[in-house]
Amino acid sequence: MPEPWDPDHGLGRAELAARLTTSLEKLAESSHEDAPDFPETPDVRWFDEGWDCDVFVVPDRNETRWLCKVPKRSNVQPWLHREALVLKAFEEAKLGFVPSVGWTSWSEGDWRAGNSTRVAARESQSGRMSSGPALPYDWMAISFVPGVPLLHRLDQVDPVRLGRSYGDVLREVHGVSPGGIGERPALVTFDPSSLITSVDSAIDALRRHVASDVVVQVQRMVERVRERRSEEVAPVFIHGDLFPEHVFADPETWNVIGLIDWADSSWGDPAADFCLLGWLLGDRFLDAAMDSYCARPAAMSEARVELRRRAVVKGAVIGIHDIEVAEKGAPNVPLRQRIEVLERRAREGWLERV
Numbered sequence: 001m002p003e004p005w006d007p008d009h010g011l012g013r014a015e016l017a018a019r020l021t022t023s024l025e026k027l028a029e030s031s032h033e034d035a036p037d038f039p040e041t042p043d044v045r046w047f048d049e050g051w052d053c054d055v056f057v058v059p060d061r062n063e064t065r066w067l068c069k070v071p072k073r074s075n076v077q078p079w080l081h082r083e084a085l086v087l088k089a090f091e092e093a094k095l096g097f098v099p100s101v102g103w104t105s106w107s108e109g110d111w112r113a114g115n116s117t118r119v120a121a122r123e124s125q126s127g128r129m130s131s132g133p134a135l136p137y138d139w140m141a142i143s144f145v146p147g148v149p150l151l152h153r154l155d156q157v158d159p160v161r162l163g164r165s166y167g168d169v170l171r172e173v174h175g176v177s178p179g180g181i182g183e184r185p186a187l188v189t190f191d192p193s194s195l196i197t198s199v200d201s202a203i204d205a206l207r208r209h210v211a212s213d214v215v216v217q218v219q220r221m222v223e224r225v226r227e228r229r230s231e232e233v234a235p236v237f238i239h240g241d242l243f244p245e246h247v248f249a250d251p252e253t254w255n256v257i258g259l260i261d262w263a264d265s266s267w268g269d270p271a272a273d274f275c276l277l278g279w280l281l282g283d284r285f286l287d288a289a290m291d292s293y294c295a296r297p298a299a300m301s302e303a304r305v306e307l308r309r310r311a312v313v314k315g316a317v318i319g320i321h322d323i324e325v326a327e328k329g330a331p332n333v334p335l336r337q338r339i340e341v342l343e344r345r346a347r348e349g350w351l352e353r354v
Contacts, residue, residue: 003328005051007072009136013046013054016070019135020044020056024068027103036103036141037061044068049331050245050261052076057144065144066102071137079263081106082181084140086262089178097169097258099142106138145258150244150277151332153251159281161254163288166247169256170273171293174236184235184267190310191230195317196222202324209323209339210346217351218320218342225313225354233269233310240264242273244280245332271310279315280341282348286311316345316354 011019021044028038037060047057053069053076060066071077090098150157177184199222206215239246241264248258274293278286286308294304319341326335345351 003330005072005330007054008074009072011136016054016135017044017046017056019133020058020068020070020139022133023105023135023139024058036066051331052079052263058141066141067099067144068139068141070135070139074137076263077138080138080140082265083261083263085180086178086265087142089176089181090262093176095172095176097256098262099145099258099260102141102143104138104140105135145248145260147248147250147257149260150247150249151334154244154280154337156251157249157281157285158254159285160288162249162256162281163285164292165249165253165255166277166285167289167292167294169259170270170289173239173259173273174270176237178237181237181265182267184237187232188235188268189230190233190269190271192225192228192313193230195313196225198321199317202321205324205327206320206342208327209335210343214343214346217346221316221351221354225317231306233271235267236270238265238268238270238273240266240268240272243276243332247277269310269314271307271314274307274311275314276318277315278311279319279345279350280337282345312350313354316350319345 021042024036024038024042024044025040028036028042038058039061042058044056044058046054047067048055049072052073053071056068056070058066058068069080071080084101084104087098087101091100150162199218203215203219206218239259239262241261242259246259246261247256248260249256274286274289278289290304290308294301294307319338322333322338323335323342326333326338
């Protein structure tokens with residue numbers, strides 16, 4: 001049985017690249033004044049994959065690189081449409097650490113990104129303009145974020161400097177109210193007991209990879225979390241999927257320079273955007289991020305304490321469940337890294353504090 005992140009279209013990356021090349025050639029030939037200035041034959045190359053999309057990189061004649069996101073499954077298309085709307089809102093808010101949208105293969109009226117006049121890449125009357133085989137699903141091109149994601153440099157990070165920058169960036173992100181995403185709810189529910197189902201399912205995987213005393217700590221954590229009451233939280237607009245492959249930082253200053261993959265963004269608990277990096281990078285990162293994010297740095301206000309507590313619970317749950325996910329070969333979830341982090345947090349007493 002295929003895993004949920006596997007493609008359902010049956011096409012290899014070479015075929016996807018060929019079809020994308022044809023679509024971009026047609027787009028470059030269009031008469032629209034803002035059509036991209038691609039070479040006669042665009043140099044389309046596979047770049048990376050995530051859970052939901054294959055990503056191809058293509059430079060234009062000005063050596064500007066664009067990333068083309070091609071969904072692996074049909075149910076990803078609405079999320080791609082949503083991501084385009086979110087990126088448009090951030091462009092209008094002039095937040096420079098998110099990609100801008102160049103072109104999409106769908107048209108919402110005469111869809112534009114931000115206040116620019118970038119053209120939607122229509123491909124015939126049905127939305128596809130290619131004369132050759134079309135790509136299986138809607139796709140979009142976004143600007144290239146330079147650098148290397150944190151996924152590949154967690155062992156090099158300065159947690160305090162990164163945390164300060166990360167908190168500043170999230171304060172800006174959480175202050176945006178994008179249109180077209182749905183009405184902001186008055187409150188959202190944080191239900192600790194509902195989180196631990198994913199930890200329960202990971203226990204067998206833990207037994208294969210960590211010492212029995214660590215498994216016992218996890219099981220005790222689960223029982224404590226089960227007993228906690230749910231609470232109501234004032235929502236903000238969150239990324240919702242800020243894993244290390246989605247965060248880019250300058251390796252000299254450790255300032256955050258890019259946040260990518262906004263398809264899961266929504267109104268929600270701000271703790272969700274702190275949780276996994278807090279788990280992976282530890283107390284020094286989380287404290288620095290909270291200090292810069294909160295209105296009164298270093299103040300142990302009730303709101304700050306509760307935000308941190310929720311981030312710790314969510315981070316532990318996701319980090320532990322990731323061990324089971326990594327066993328199944330999920331993209332960008334390194335098994336050895338997740339095991340080492342769990343063992344480190346157990347030694348530090350994190351699980352006893354959850």
